[in-house]
Amino acid sequence: MVQGSEAQTAKQILSETGAPVVMFDRVQLAFDDKVVLADLSFTLIKGHTKIILGASGSGKSTALKIITWLLKADAGVVWVNGQRVDQLTEHEMMSVRADLGMIFQEGALFDSLTVRENVGYKLYEETAMPLEDVDRRVEEVLGFIGLIEHADKMPSELSGGQRRRVAIARAMAFKPSILLYDEATTGLDPITATTVDDEIIKLRDLEGVSSIVVTHQLRDAFYVATHMAERGPDGAVRIMPASGDKAEEAEFIMLKDGLICFEGTAEELRRSADPYLKTFLS
Amino acid sequence: MFQAIERWLKGAALEAQEYVRLTMAAVRCTFTPPIYRHDVVEQFDLIGVGSLTVVLLSGLFTGAALAMQTGLTLDRFGARPVVGQLVSISMIKELGPVLTALMLTGRIGSGIAAELGSMVVTDQINALRALGTDPVRKLVVPRLLAGFCMAPVLTALADFVGIFGGWVVARFTLQVNSGVYWSSVTNGLYMQDAWMGLIKPLVFGFLIVTIACHVGLRTAGGTAGVGKSTTVAVVAGSVAVIAADFFVTQLLATLLY
Numbered sequence: 001m002v003q004g005s006e007a008q009t010a011k012q013i014l015s016e017t018g019a020p021v022v023m024f025d026r027v028q029l030a031f032d033d034k035v036v037l038a039d040l041s042f043t044l045i046k047g048h049t050k051i052i053l054g055a056s057g058s059g060k061s062t063a064l065k066i067i068t069w070l071l072k073a074d075a076g077v078v079w080v081n082g083q084r085v086d087q088l089t090e091h092e093m094m095s096v097r098a099d100l101g102m103i104f105q106e107g108a109l110f111d112s113l114t115v116r117e118n119v120g121y122k123l124y125e126e127t128a129m130p131l132e133d134v135d136r137r138v139e140e141v142l143g144f145i146g147l148i149e150h151a152d153k154m155p156s157e158l159s160g161g162q163r164r165r166v167a168i169a170r171a172m173a174f175k176p177s178i179l180l181y182d183e184a185t186t187g188l189d190p191i192t193a194t195t196v197d198d199e200i201i202k203l204r205d206l207e208g209v210s211s212i213v214v215t216h217q218l219r220d221a222f223y224v225a226t227h228m229a230e231r232g233p234d235g236a237v238r239i240m241p242a243s244g245d246k247a248e249e250a251e252f253i254m255l256k257d258g259l260i261c262f263e264g265t266a267e268e269l270r271r272s273a274d275p276y277l278k279t280f281l282s
Numbered sequence: 283m284f285q286a287i288e289r290w291l292k293g294a295a296l297e298a299q300e301y302v303r304l305t306m307a308a309v310r311c312t313f314t315p316p317i318y319r320h321d322v323v324e325q326f327d328l329i330g331v332g333s334l335t336v337v338l339l340s341g342l343f344t345g346a347a348l349a350m351q352t353g354l355t356l357d358r359f360g361a362r363p364v365v366g367q368l369v370s371i372s373m374i375k376e377l378g379p380v381l382t383a384l385m386l387t388g389r390i391g392s393g394i395a396a397e398l399g400s401m402v403v404t405d406q407i408n409a410l411r412a413l414g415t416d417p418v419r420k421l422v423v424p425r426l427l428a429g430f431c432m433a434p435v436l437t438a439l440a441d442f443v444g445i446f447g448g449w450v451v452a453r454f455t456l457q458v459n460s461g462v463y464w465s466s467v468t469n470g471l472y473m474q475d476a477w478m479g480l481i482k483p484l485v486f487g488f489l490i491v492t493i494a495c496h497v498g499l500r501t502a503g504g505t506a507g508v509g510k511s512t513t514v515a516v517v518a519g520s521v522a523v524i525a526a527d528f529f530v531t532q533l534l535a536t537l538l539y
Contacts, residue, residue, distance in 0.1 A: 068412050094414045102412040108405035122413045125318070125420075170413075 014082050019046045021178055021210045022067060027076030028258075029062060036062050037073070038258035044178075044210055047249065049200075051221045052214045053280070054255035060214040061105070063255075064180045067212070068102050069093040081178065101171030102180040107163040109155040109170070115142070116151040119169045127174070141169045145199055161192030168199050172209070179203060181213045185220045197223045198239050205229040205246075206237065218281060225250035225266040254280070301496045308422045308492065321424040329390050329425070330432035337436045338443050340385050344377055345369055345444030349451035353458075362456055366463040367470030369448035370441075374471065374479040378441035380527050383486035386433060387519035391494040394425055395515030398498025399508040407499070422495045426488070433487025434480050441479060474538040478531070485530050489522045 013019050022044035029037040036059045044050045052060045065071040066078060069085055078086045083096050109118050120138040123129050129137075142148040145165045155163055164184055171179055181200060185193035197220050203209045205228050215221050228242040242250075252269045254262035254277060262269060262277055269277065352368045398421060401407050407417050445467055452458040497515040501507045 065408075070408050070411060090411075090416070094416075097412060097414045100412070102409075104405045104409055104412075106404065108409035110406055110409070111400075111404070122415075126414050 011082065014046065017046065020044065020079070021046050021081055022050075022212065023077075023079040024063070024066075025077040025079075027063075027066060027073045027078060029059075029066065029071065029073050035258050037066075040076070040255075040258070040260065042253055042260065042263065044212060045249075046177075046210050047204070047208050048210060049204055049224060049250040050212045050253060051225055051250060052212065052253045052255060053216060053218070053221060055280070056216065058255040059258050060216075060255055061182050064102065064182050064212060064214055067180060068097060068100060098174070099176050100178050100180070101174070101176040103164070103167045103171050103182060103184050105183045105186065107155070107167040109163060109166055111155050113155075114151070115147065115153050115155065115158070115166050118155065118166060119151075119173050121170060122174045137173060141173045144172075144202075145169045159192070161188050161195060164188065164196050165199060168196070168203070172203060172207070175207075177208075177210060179209050179211045181211060181215070183215055183217075184213070185215060185217050190219065193217065193220050194223065196220075197227075198229070200224050201227050201239055202229045202237060206231060221252070222266055225252065297496075297500075300500065301492070304418065304422065304496050304499065305492050307418045308426050308495070311416065311419045311423050312427065316419065318420050318424060321420060322427055325424040325428035326432060328393075329386075329428040330435065333386055333389050333432070333436055334439070336385050336389055337382050337440050340381055341373070341378065341440030341442075341444040342447040344381055344440075345373055345447030346451045348372055348377065348444070349448035350455065353452065353456040363458055363462045364466050364470070365452050365456060365458060366445075366448065366466030369452075370445050370467040371470055371475060373441045373444040373448075375475050376527075376531075378444060379437050379479055379482040379486060380523065382437045382440045382483065383433065383490060383523040383527075384520055386429070386436070386487070387490050387516055387523060390425075390429065391490050391515045391519040392512045394491065394494035395498040395501075395511045396508055398495060399501030399511040402499060402501045403504050403507060417499070422492075422499075425495060426491050429487040429491030430484060431487075433483035433490070437479065437483040477538055478534045481534060482527065482530050485526055486523050489526055490519045493519045493522055 014021065020043045024040050024042050027037055027040045028035075040059070040063060042050065052063060054060050062071060066073050067080055067085070069088065069090065073086055076086065077084060080096050081099055085093060085096055088096065110121065113121065116138055117124070119141055120134050123134040123137060139148060139151070142151055145168060147162060147165055147169065150158060150162065155166065158166065168184070184200070185196050188196065200211060200213060201224060204211055213221065213224055226242050226247060227239050228246045230238050230240065232238055247267070248265060251263065251265060253260055254269075256276060262272060262274065269281070272278070349365055349369050353362055353365045356362050356365055356368070398407075401421075410417050410420060449460065449463050452463045453460055494515040497511045497518065501511040503510070
C-alpha cells in the first residue's frame with residue numbers, strides 16, 4: 001500500500017514540468033585498479049538534453065550503461081524515472097527499461113533480423129500488442145526517420161548512417177520518455193551525422209523525449225544543443241537555431257578522469273577560460 | 283611461477299562459477315515464463331534437422347568400420363556370425379552416443395559460441411537487455427531445450443544407421459547371412475543397454491549447449507575473441523563429453539545392471 005502511494009507520488013512528480021527523470025548522486029565505478037567514474041553527480045530534467053563530452057575512456061559510455069543497468073555502479077545513487085535503479089535486480093530493472101531507449105555506438109542492430117523486425121523487436125517480442133498495431137507503429141517510426149523503403153532490407157545492406165537511424169527508430173518505437181545516445185554519430189561523415197542529429201532534435205522537441213547524448217564529436221554536440229525542431233502549418237518539420245529559452249534546455253557536461261570538470265550551456269562552454277576545455281574545443 | 287598458478291586457478295574458479303550460474307539461470311528460465319516459442323522451434327530445426335546429415339554419415343561409416351574390424355578379429359575364434367551383436371552393443375552403448383555428441387560439439391557447439399560471441403562483441407546482447415529481453419531466456423533456453431531433446435533422437439538414428447552400415451559390411455564383405463546378423467543384433471541387446479544409450483545423450487546435449495553458450499556469452503576481444511571462443515567451445519565440449527561418458531557409464535552401470 002505504502003509502495004503503491006510512493007509510486008503514485010513519483011508518477012505525479014514526473015508528470016510535472018521540470019521533473020528530474022535521471023539523477024546521478026556521487027556515482028563511482030572502477031574496473032580493478034582503474035577508476036572510471038570517481039564521483040559523478042548530475043540531473044537530467046524532463047524534456048531536456050544533457051550532452052556528455054570527454055576524451056576516450058573518460059567514462060561517458062559507462063555512465064549510460066549504469067543508467068540502463070548494463071553495468072552496476074560500485075557506489076552512489078542512481079534514479080531513473082522515479083525508481084532507484086542501483087538497488088534493483090536485473091529482473092526488476094525490466095520495468096524501468098520499458099521507458100528507456102538506448103542507441104549503441106555501432107547501432108547494435110540484430111544482424112539476423114530485417115530492418116522492420118529490428119525496429120519492432122520490443123513490440124513483437126515483449127508486448128502483447130496486436131501484430132497489425134505493431135506493423136503500423138513500425139511503419140510510422142520508419143516514416144519519421146525516412147527509411148520506410150528500407151523496411152525489408154537486412155542491416156548489412158544499409159549504410160552506416162542508415163544503420164544509426166534504424167537504431168534510433170528501434171529505440172523510439174516503443175515510445176520511451178528517455179533516450180540515451182552513445183556516440184550515435186561517431187564515424188559518420190558530416191552530412192550523414194547531421195541527419196542523425198536532426199532525428200535527435202526532432203525526438204526531443206516534437207515527441208518530448210528527454211535525452212542524454214554521449215559524444216566526442218563537438219560539431220554534433222553543439223548542433224544538437226543550439227538547434228530546435230518545429231512543425232510548420234503545412235505539417236513539415238523545420239530545424240532552426242534554438243531560441244534563448246530552448247538553448248538553455250541543453251546542458252553540457254565535460255568529464256575528465258571520472259569527474260565533471262564543466263557543467264553548463266553551450267554558450268558557457270564556448271566562453272570558458274579553462275585550459276583543458278580550451279584544448280578540447282580547439 | 284606461483285603467481286601464474288594462482289592466477290590460473292582464480293581464472294578457472296571464476297569460469298566454473300560463471301558456468302554454474304548460467305546453467306542454473308537457464309534451468310530456472312526453462313520452467314518459468316516467458317518462453318520464446320518461435321526461437322525454440324527454430325533451434326529444434328537448426329540443431330536437430332540441421333545436424334542430421336553429419337550425424338547419419340558418421341554413424342553409418344562407424345558401424346561399417348566396426349563390423350569390418352571386429353569381423354576379422356572374430357574370425358580367429360570362428361565367431362564371425364556374432365558380428366551383429368558386437369556392432370549393436372558397441373553402437374548403442376558407447377559409440378553412437380559419444381560420436382554423435384562429438385559431431386554435435388563440432389557442428390552446433392562451434393556455431394552457438396560463434397553466434398553468441400559475435401552478438402557480444404557487437405553489443406547486440408547489451409541491446410537485447412536494454413530492450414527488456416533476458417538473453418538467457420531468448421538465446422540460451424531455446425538452444426538448451428533443442429540440444430537436450432534432439433541429442434537422444436539423433437543418437438538413436440545414428441545407432442540405427444550404424445547397425446545398418448554394419449549389416450552392409452557383414453552381408454557383402456564378411457558374407458554373413460542377413461538373418462543371422464539381425465538376430466545377433468537383437469539377441470545381444472538388453473533393455474538396460476537401450477536406457478544407457480538414451481540417457482547418455484541427454485547429459486551430452488546439456489553439456490555441449492551450456493558450455494557453448496557460456497563460452498560464447500563470455501567472449502571478449504573483438505573478432506579474434508570470437509575465433510578463440512569457437513575453438514574453446516569445441517575443445518571444452520569434446521573433453522567434457524568424453525569425461526562425462528566415463529562417469530555416466532560408471533554411474534549407469536551401477537544403477538542399471
